[in-house]
Amino acid sequence: MKGIAYFRHPLFVAAVALLALPHVVTGTGFTWGIATEIAIFALVGLGYNLLLGYSGLLSFGHGMFFGLAAYATALSQIHWFKGSLWLPLGFAVLFSAAFGLVVGFLVLRRRGVYFSLLTLAFTALTFYIVYRWTSFTGGENGLSGIRRAPFIGLDLDNQVVFYHLIAAIVFVVAWIMWRVVHSPLGSVLAAIRENENRARFIGYPVLRYKLAAFVISATVTGLGGSLMAFLKLFVSADTVHVNFSGEILAMTIFGGVGSFLGPTLGAFFYTMFREVLTGYTSAWQFWFGLLFMAFILFSPSGLIGVGTRLLAPLRKKQEGVGAMAARVTPQPGQEIPAFLREHAPVSGTILSCADLVKRFGGFTAVAGVDLKLADRKLHALIGPNGAGKTTLFNTISGMFAADSGRIVLDNTAIAGLPPEQVVKRGLARSFQITSLFPALTVWENLRLAVQTRDARRFNAWVPSGALPQVNAETRELVKFLGLENTEHALISSLSYGGQRLVEIGMALAARPRVLLLDEPLAGLAAAERERIGVLIRRLTEDMAVLLIEHDIDRVFGMADTVTVMNEGSVLVEGDAETVRAHPEVQRVYIGSGHAHLVAHREQRVSSSQEVLLQLDKINSFYGKSHILHDVSLMVRAHEVVGLLGRNGAGKSSTFKSILGIVQTESGTVTFDGDVISGSPPERIARLGIGLVPQGRRLFAGLTVDENLRLGALARRTGDGVKWDRDRIYGCFPRIHEKLHIKADLLSGGEQQMVAIARALSGNVKLLLMDEPFEGLSPAMVDEVFKSIEQLRQEVAILIIEHHLDLALSLADRAYVLDRGQVSHEGPAQPLLTDLEFRKQVLWL
Amino acid sequence: MLLFEQIANGLLVGAYYIVLSLGLSLIFSLGGVVNLAHGAFYAVGAYLAYEIERRLGFFGAMGLSPVGVALIGILIERFALRRLYNKDPMLGLLFTFGLALTAEQSLRMIWGTTGLPFSLPDRLRGQLILGDFIYSYYRLFVLAVAITAVTGCWLLLNKTAFGMVVRAGVRDPEMVRALGISLRPILTAVFALGVALAGLAGVLSAPLAGVQPAMGTEILTATFVVVVIGGLGSFWGVVVAGLLVGAVRGVTVYYYPPAAEASMYLLMVLILLFRPRGLMGEKFEKFE
Numbered sequence A: 001m002k003g004i005a006y007f008r009h010p011l012f013v014a015a016v017a018l019l020a021l022p023h024v025v026t027g028t029g030f031t032w033g034i035a036t037e038i039a040i041f042a043l044v045g046l047g048y049n050l051l052l053g054y055s056g057l058l059s060f061g062h063g064m065f066f067g068l069a070a071y072a073t074a075l076s077q078i079h080w081f082k083g084s085l086w087l088p089l090g091f092a093v094l095f096s097a098a099f100g101l102v103v104g105f106l107v108l109r110r111r112g113v114y115f116s117l118l119t120l121a122f123t124a125l126t127f128y129i130v131y132r133w134t135s136f137t138g139g140e141n142g143l144s145g146i147r148r149a150p151f152i153g154l155d156l157d158n159q160v161v162f163y164h165l166i167a168a169i170v171f172v173v174a175w176i177m178w179r180v181v182h183s184p185l186g187s188v189l190a191a192i193r194e195n196e197n198r199a200r201f202i203g204y205p206v207l208r209y210k211l212a213a214f215v216i217s218a219t220v221t222g223l224g225g226s227l228m229a230f231l232k233l234f235v236s237a238d239t240v241h242v243n244f245s246g247e248i249l250a251m252t253i254f255g256g257v258g259s260f261l262g263p264t265l266g267a268f269f270y271t272m273f274r275e276v277l278t279g280y281t282s283a284w285q286f287w288f289g290l291l292f293m294a295f296i297l298f299s300p301s302g303l304i305g306v307g308t309r310l311l312a313p314l315r316k317k318q319e320g321v322g323a324m325a326a327r328v329t330p331q332p333g334q335e336i337p338a339f340l341r342e343h344a345p346v347s348g349t350i351l352s353c354a355d356l357v358k359r360f361g362g363f364t365a366v367a368g369v370d371l372k373l374a375d376r377k378l379h380a381l382i383g384p385n386g387a388g389k390t391t392l393f394n395t396i397s398g399m400f401a402a403d404s405g406r407i408v409l410d411n412t413a414i415a416g417l418p419p420e421q422v423v424k425r426g427l428a429r430s431f432q433i434t435s436l437f438p439a440l441t442v443w444e445n446l447r448l449a450v451q452t453r454d455a456r457r458f459n460a461w462v463p464s465g466a467l468p469q470v471n472a473e474t475r476e477l478v479k480f481l482g483l484e485n486t487e488h489a490l491i492s493s494l495s496y497g498g499q500r501l502v503e504i505g506m507a508l509a510a511r512p513r514v515l516l517l518d519e520p521l522a523g524l525a526a527a528e529r530e531r532i533g534v535l536i537r538r539l540t541e542d543m544a545v546l547l548i549e550h551d552i553d554r555v556f557g558m559a560d561t562v563t564v565m566n567e568g569s570v571l572v573e574g575d576a577e578t579v580r581a582h583p584e585v586q587r588v589y590i591g592s593g594h595a596h597l598v599a600h601r602e603q604r605v606s607s608s609q610e611v612l613l614q615l616d617k618i619n620s621f622y623g624k625s626h627i628l629h630d631v632s633l634m635v636r637a638h639e640v641v642g643l644l645g646r647n648g649a650g651k652s653s654t655f656k657s658i659l660g661i662v663q664t665e666s667g668t669v670t671f672d673g674d675v676i677s678g679s680p681p682e683r684i685a686r687l688g689i690g691l692v693p694q695g696r697r698l699f700a701g702l703t704v705d706e707n708l709r710l711g712a713l714a715r716r717t718g719d720g721v722k723w724d725r726d727r728i729y730g731c732f733p734r735i736h737e738k739l740h741i742k743a744d745l746l747s748g749g750e751q752q753m754v755a756i757a758r759a760l761s762g763n764v765k766l767l768l769m770d771e772p773f774e775g776l777s778p779a780m781v782d783e784v785f786k787s788i789e790q791l792r793q794e795v796a797i798l799i800i801e802h803h804l805d806l807a808l809s810l811a812d813r814a815y816v817l818d819r820g821q822v823s824h825e826g827p828a829q830p831l832l833t834d835l836e837f838r839k840q841v842l843w844l
Numbered sequence B: 001m002l003l004f005e006q007i008a009n010g011l012l013v014g015a016y017y018i019v020l021s022l023g024l025s026l027i028f029s030l031g032g033v034v035n036l037a038h039g040a041f042y043a044v045g046a047y048l049a050y051e052i053e054r055r056l057g058f059f060g061a062m063g064l065s066p067v068g069v070a071l072i073g074i075l076i077e078r079f080a081l082r083r084l085y086n087k088d089p090m091l092g093l094l095f096t097f098g099l100a101l102t103a104e105q106s107l108r109m110i111w112g113t114t115g116l117p118f119s120l121p122d123r124l125r126g127q128l129i130l131g132d133f134i135y136s137y138y139r140l141f142v143l144a145v146a147i148t149a150v151t152g153c154w155l156l157l158n159k160t161a162f163g164m165v166v167r168a169g170v171r172d173p174e175m176v177r178a179l180g181i182s183l184r185p186i187l188t189a190v191f192a193l194g195v196a197l198a199g200l201a202g203v204l205s206a207p208l209a210g211v212q213p214a215m216g217t218e219i220l221t222a223t224f225v226v227v228v229i230g231g232l233g234s235f236w237g238v239v240v241a242g243l244l245v246g247a248v249r250g251v252t253v254y255y256y257p258p259a260a261e262a263s264m265y266l267l268m269v270l271i272l273l274f275r276p277r278g279l280m281g282e283k284f285e286k287f288e
Helices: A002-008 A010-027 A032-055 A062-079 A086-107 A112-132 A159-181 A184-194 A196-201 A206-232 A242-255 A262-280 A284-298 A302-314 A321-327 A389-396 A419-424 A442-451 A468-481 A496-508 A526-539 A552-558 A576-581 A583-590 A651-659 A681-686 A704-713 A725-731 A733-737 A748-760 A778-791 A804-810 A828-833 A835-842 B002-031 B038-079 B089-111 B137-159 B161-171 B173-178 B184-209 B215-230 B235-255 B257-274
Strands: A349-360 A363-374 A378-382 A404-409 A427-429 A514-518 A544-548 A561-566 A569-574 A611-622 A625-636 A640-644 A664-671 A689-692 A766-770 A796-800 A813-818 A821-827 B127-130 B133-136
Touching (some): A002 A010, A010 A159, A032 A062, A032 A206, A032 A262, A062 A086, A062 A112, A062 A206, A086 A112, A112 B089, A196 A206, A196 A419, A242 A262, A242 A284, A242 B089, A242 B215, A262 A284, A284 B089, A349 A389, A363 A569, A378 A389, A378 A552, A389 A514, A389 A544, A419 A427, A442 A468, A468 A496, A496 A526, A526 A544, A552 A576, A569 A576, A576 A583, A611 A651, A611 A796, A625 A640, A625 A664, A625 A796, A640 A651, A651 A664, A651 A689, A651 A766, A651 A796, A681 A689, A681 B173, A689 A748, A725 A733, A733 A748, A748 A778, A821 A828, A828 A835, B002 B133, B002 B137, B002 B161, B002 B215, B038 B089, B038 B184, B038 B215, B089 B215, B127 B137, B133 B137, B137 B161, B161 B173, B184 B215, B215 B257
Parallel strands (some): A378 A561, A427 A514, A514 A544, A640 A796, A640 A813, A689 A766, A766 A796
Antiparallel strands (some): A349 A404, A561 A569, A611 A664, A813 A821, B127 B133
């Protein structure tokens, strides 16, 4: 078996291909020169793909490196190194490296499309300089007069000899690139491509790595340009033109960016395609362009991808790892890895925040938080949606710089440090929404996180798999997480539970002294929550843990200290018993049962028995996370129904499933006699479902008037309620006054009124209201409450509201969701008045 | 006075850039596609004008050619580009790159590789002479058309229901759909409008620069420079950037003609280093 693997090694394949290439090319009637050109393009493709395929950076600047190196070769030979082959070549390569460093330093400060466009601008700039500087570069006439000086007695003017010299260089570069992509540096580049943000949060200063890749790539491309100058013995401005950058890109994509040799295959087919077609038609670019578009639409993985797909039926299926990984349920927790046990305990506080403030525009998300974290303790952070918990995490871990306040980690101030520095100092975090490297294996994800602590992490030469310490620690970690049989599965094929475990493991790999976990249990089944809960508890033997979690029962069961946040500030702090019994906490979570504006209402049962909305066992997913489990509920005409439950219980997801924004996997939604599940949102909305979304979501930059007109625009027909302007102004006089003000400049309460009015301006039979009272002042709450009271005469309402007194006094009936399942349904009245019953249903 | 004249000429170039960039910017903000074929639509507009002009005269060409370009745009959007919305923005960029290649080559196949002459419309011959300052009527005409196009775009975006949906869709497409409004026809219309503007710019440039297959590629990068300097997705940013680039070009031509083309790229590099999202750009998470 080993022997066969040896013959399949890409370097072996490359060597054979380089030897066979000229014979294939000359056999089809072309020259050795064409073969040499293909070999040079293959070299450029390898260099380019280090950026495109391995680092995910799309550059339009490689024509510039190629062309400038060609000029550097020609000019340095003409002016300085007459009669030498190696000196101009060496000079051009060094020039490319230096130029790549300068350009890379400037353009890598931008990401994504901006990066691509900046490289485009640099190429255009360079082109015009070269093209216009006639006295130096020859301008549009180009430069000739390059000589292939003899080298150790070889006659390089002989095409065959010259080809073999080039082929040898290409092979050596292929070998070097192979080492680079498999080195620790190469592995970090893949991590950056997959998820730049996470790469920073496991401790890599990404700019340095990207710059290294950019310089290597520019240097290899420059070498190609220099060789091309010696092949053609002529240099023209065409090679610096943006179009040539595009050709390099096209070749690479055409071959396939996902594999090491893909771009070389692209270089071969691109050049042959051009040569063959130019024989028949002058319009080879036409056919090539068509083919290229087809590749983008149908096979973004290039020729290699097509090949793999064609060959797939012939190969034995790699059943096993993938399928097993999809089923894995977390079974963590034998032995805590030794490397996590090395920190000496600190007596007392290890992390403290003092008067920490973080604002977004006019909104203060974290308003002067003081927090002290004791070493080797489990400290939980709870609070309703929008309390500022995740923003606090983001500020501590370096994602945002605090506006004011101090953060001290074991006597070192860490406020204002970038994430990779914070991690270095011993504070690591996990993310609420799984943030991993999806196209890499479980092993590689964890190994990368461990590798940040190895001195050779920036090394571009040693194989990344051959760092014994890193491997040993990764193995310990895999074992601790209980993922032993899934190491070689891709993260994207791993079960959701498994992904949540890797999420924690990535933070652990940094060997933290303080671990920040953001909802590690969210979306997991009960048994999994139990097991991961135990694992988190055990971690506090060796580190301090700060935990955001909405599973309050579990938090009270396991935390040493609980901090409750509300509206950006710390409400209460203490042990579980103190916090549980604290009246303020009860107020925030379950309400008081007698809010001043809740006039005691008589129990009303909707007179109509007509069912307007019916959800029948719907199941919905976000990616792999199963968010709704067999949810069934029903709303009758003219009924107000409350949808209650803790954060992350699936309330907003239920709304999105009703509206078709999230597709339901199974189950049916029926509205007013029509099955609407599977329809696009705009159709569902037109049938008469209005949405007042969480956070209002008014169109910023548009006036109040325009927001309202958009509400009416497409929903003019239908027999539901349609509020005209008089009606709106009658109900919300303030709106009339502010009609021509930009909606985002209104106060929260005014925005809420506009959001309600916008929903009601078109055909509505059922109104979905998501947290209509969030962030409103008490007076505003009063006003909005009254307007909703009035609405019940006209439309049915399904309302999500975490303020239970308000929700329950509005509602006729209520459903309680718990972890994506309906855990209670019944009339609202008993829940409103009987606090003990409310606690039973909603608290414990 | 010569400096003033060069700046006026620079502003004319700026006007072309603005008309092209507005379309590019619209397509980008709503659909998220960086249209590398925008220059190709410009060239197609010029070639269509070449054919129509011979039969119906210049003004017929000016009216019909953008419509023809828009129809081609609709076909491409309906059958291909639509699949790439909401995917990796790189795919849209690559697809339109291939489209540009094919389009340019199609022009060569149909009309030949060399440029074609395109004469000034008779009614717009002659020059405006104010003392030392000389400016041709045709250039004034182009400026007037460009101002009309920009004003028209602004009115369309700010005073019509269509424009309202476009602006809302740029901000929050999901919420637009939740109000019962279908975005698909809007996306198609915006693409058609954007490429029609490119086609119009092509028609206008033909009498000054003639018609040749590579004209689209040449102007494309300049258009990107204007959009990037102005800020992706910003209407006034594009207008200001177009004028700025034009003026800088004019000044450069006066002092050091060989650096005329290079000046705007240098300007872009400088601006992006100090204002990463351009003069008036806002943050678009998915493009960073």
